Amino acid sequence: MDADKKQELLARIDQAINNIRPYLEADGGDVKLVDIDDDYVVKVELLGACEACPMSPMTMKAGIEEAIKRVAPEVKAINAINIAPVS
Template sequence: MESKEKTIELIEQALESVRPYLLADGGDVKLVDLTDDLTVVLELQGSCQSCPMSAMTFRAGLEESIRKAVPSVNKVVAQNVPALAS
């Protein structure tokens, strides 16, 4: 299994691949935590917090990118968007 630091680095790289699209719409994303059970906790920022498309962006963009980069991830959640927090 990869080290936690390496896993975090891969997650950050995945987020960087999606970040330009978020920034173009006034949003962003921040990696908050990688738990011991390999749950990725993200925080949507800017307009992404309240955008009606945030669930689609989250699942099809952020989560998919992370899962491609780190297939061992169990779950991806957004701590500040109730619909995406579990």
């Protein structure tokens, strides 16, 4: 993907994350957008309480992943770099 496409996609994803951030912060957590690769795989990092929370996989699947795919349907996967993947 070219640089302009990547920047536009990152901006959409960042906005989606900003929309759900207050819910994460209410429980002492947060999420940081790390990158998106040429295969349209998004990497995020869970922060604060989300790092060790047993509900983090559910937060990834039902919250973060859903929000990102709503604004960027071309994304193939969303992976948290600091938790085990959920199938």
